[in-house]
Amino acid sequence: MTRALLSGSLFEVSSTDKDNVETDAGKSATVSLRAALKTTAAVVFLSGFGVTSIALATPAVKQGIASAIASRAQIDIRVGRNDSAGRIEIYGSTGSKASVRREKGQVIVRLPGNLRPDIGDLSANPPEGISAVSIRQDSRATELLMTLKDGVETHFGRADGAVFVQIDLPKPETPAARGDITVTLQELSRTNKAASAASVQVKATAIDGGIDLSFPFATPVGASVFRRGESVWVVFDQEVDLNLPASLKGGAVVTSAAYARNDGFTALRLTAPAGAVTAKVENGLWTVRVGGRPVDAGQVSEVSVARDDTTGASALAVNMAGASRVAWIRDPAIGDRMAVVTARGPVKRLMSERTTPQAALGATSHGLVIERMTPDITVDVSGDIVTVSRPNGLALSAPAQWAREDVAARTLEYKPAAFPALMDEENWSKLPTSGPMSGFLGRYNQLQQQAADEADKGIGATTGARLSLARFLVGQGLNYEAIGVLDMLARQTPASLSDAQFRGLRAMAKIMAGRYRDAKADLDSTPLINDPAADLWRGYVAVQDGHFADARQSFKSGAGALDVFPPIWRTRFAAANATAAYQMNDLAAAKDLITYAVSQGAPPLETLEAQLVQAQIFEGMGDKTRALKMYNAIARAPLGRVAMPAQLRAARLNLSLGKSKPDETLEALNGLRYRWRGDDTELELISSIGDIYLGQGRYRQALDVMKTGGKQFGSSPDAVQIQNKLSTAFRGLFLEGQADGLQPVEALGLFYDFRDLTPVGADGDDMVRRLARRLMDVDLLDQSADLLQYQIDNRLQGVAKSSVAADVAAIQLMNRQPEKALQALWKTRTSLLPKPVMAERRILEARALTELGRTDHALEVLGTDNSGEAMDIRADIFWRDKDWAKAGAILEKRLGDRWKRDGALSLEDESRLIRAGVAYSLVSDQRALSRLADRFGKFAEGAQSPEAVHVALAGMDNGPINAQDFALAASKADSFTGWVAGMKKRLRDKASQPLPGAGTQRTAANEAAKAPQA
Known part of the structure; x- marks a missing residue:
């Protein structure tokens, strides 16, 4: 039989409630919770939502449980079920190390x-075929x-490091007849395919920041x-x-x-580490949004x-x-049970968690979930x-406390804000002017003492x-001090994480920090x-992150709360x-918004900051003279964060207007x-x-200064923009020819100093090959080969790698290094190459072997x-072997019918x-010599070495040609020089073409780098 329990995937679905077999409710609650806390996932989850049952247990009870109950690392009992059998694994x-017997x-x-193993779950919910579960102990075990049922x-x-007990039922029961079914997700998947059920096609649609x-x-x-x-x-509540998808x-x-x-329910579990969850229903169509902006429900x-x-x-x-109904589900990530109550639309939610010592009602987007229960x-x-x-009733607070009357808060005159994320600095910062609690220290000490007294009341205290x-x-x-207080509050009272006032206050403190x-x-x-109010803060944060479209939408959603905020x-x-409207090129809206901003009666320095944005908007609208006057006026402000950007923009605007x-301008900006x-x-x-610097052609200085911005500021939007500009400048230098005016050695030094800017993909490969070609042209062959070798070792694969290796071999041959040429070819050898590449590599290998004297x-x-x-x-081989007849015949054949065309011979043909x-x-x-002279004698006068051509065509036996003249002509017949000239031309042409197998499309990242920046 297939195992019903597979690692970590257990979850149970049942519409019937469970009967308790433990009489001591407080003990069972603590034991059940303690067992859940033995997993890391449970610790993380429960610590975030606040469970009071441990806090309420007496020290004696907690000590007794800790000494008697085994941890899951010591004894972990797991139960699995399906239609025909049950299985218990320990x-x-x-x-x-357990032993098993039947008796x-x-x-x-x-x-x-x-x-003592924790059998709370097993006792309350035994698998079919077991009527009762109990424990007995002696001094040794x-x-x-x-207890088994009849039949x-x-x-x-033993299997997979566990002891198992397989329970085979006499007759399979239908799911409706069972009070509980616990199976794995994999097992249910198999059962689903076997059983008849309607099919629902789930559609996933990506939205901005969510799905x-x-x-x-x-x-x-x-x-x-x-x-x-x-x-x-x-x-x-349907199967x-x-x-x-x-x-x-x-x-x-x-x-x-x-x-x-199972049992009339379908449960979908998504792993989504972040993002709010919202839901809506329209005409039977349920839509659940994870992340992004809330769905309009x-x-x-x-x-x-x-x-x-x-x-x-x-x-x-x-x-x-x-x-409608209750589904009992076991969470595989935490290992505990929860009761899920489904409901028809419209949407009904529980905004914040409600916690009791025996159970907690979790926050929901729709419906109800009861968790962390006895x-x-x-x-x-x-x-x-x-x-x-529960049979003996829940342990609840006094009715007055349950009604959430906050005595301590009344004493402190704490009142929830009209909007949870509303800022009220003026009232929050007020100080008593008389009495022992007057002044900052008096008020601070009073609040600190009352906060400490409140925290001493434990996890269920007010906040x-x-x-x-x-x-x-x-x-x-x-x-920062406020963040510390709020983080401690979250640890002491995890339920505060479901409090909108707490969330809003902590968000404000973090933003202002x-x-x-x-x-x-x-x-x-x-x-x-x-x-x-939170929408306004979201918009403010989005502007800092450079997400201007999101900011505009958030500000629009929060417009109703703007007037209740203080002027600042x-x-x-x-x-x-x-600023967001300006960046989105909505200049009309930007002008109206900044006019509103400067008219709110904020403190002078705050108004100056708004006027700095106003000057930028005027500049964007083309009114540069007015903008310059505003910049110059703001630049005299005593606050650096206002004056410095004004001085910067004034200097830049003076340059664009031709006033400096x-x-x-560089001297002024470097000083700033x-x-x-x-x-x-x-x-x-x-x-x-x-x-x-780029405009002046001072490329090294430009790259140096822009690189500091990319390194120091990480993922800041402006830093990302500078990094894109830096990449674009580097591309312009080495891909679009701007560095062609530099000396090759200077270009090489610039490339090496900023080689980490080389883009991935075809563009980066093109850069290296173009630079290598320039170095080759001026006979910097070692440096050219090193560049291409780095490309082979770190960037290329397959056909492209073999093709560039052929280029390296050619350069090494030009450099009189045939051994290195062979190494470049042999280390990149593969049979899966296009015929032109294979032919090129074969020719280069043969030439290298010839240079080494291995002519055979x-x-x-x-x-x-x-x-x-x-x-x-x-x-060349026959020439080296002094097989003059074969060498001459091949050389004449290579000249072909070139004698039929006019014009000077190439260096190779000569x-x-x-x-x-x-x-x-x-x-x-x-006879052969006369034929050669008749056909090619006319080219002697236009040759690069006319005397050598005359001597070679005349022969030693014709005219006044002596042995010395003939030796000179032979020395002019250097095939290597002609080959080098021809190879340089071929490599030059090859550098302007895409690599075989590398594709011709530029990567999306490189295209983005080339795009103009806002």
């Missing part, structure tokens, strides 16, 4: 030592006793949607097959997806949670219209009311005093999804919005650069200085190759003619 350092209708698992067969053994998942059901269905740690759960595997937002269906209602004491035992009553928790659905209870302390610190500009990326996590959290922040938000020279460091102004300075081997390499290059090498004449003379072939 892992761990102690569990894997009188029981299966007995004997565990060495006196560690602990025994787990499982049940078992077998047991939409659409579920088109044929009939109305209930659903529940929520996030749990890094997982997003979507549960429906269907979900056809998941391939894009859900390994995507940027959702990294994996798996679903299971229309009218959304909040789930109401109240205390219910009508039955005598305390319970929670949740009013959720359209509630085994005896029951969840019932009756109409629109969902009741969460008003600590939030008041954090507000006071923010109001005083002590933002310049930690924009950290602030995004709070701004994108579920409690702040629909807060217009109305000015800042409007100025940031104007480039050298004067060393006076002001570390922010966007320095980046703007670096970019401006680099542009002027060279002829073997040439084989039947009758190309012109191969014939030249054969002629060399062939001289050597052919010498060869025929040496074998006294007068």
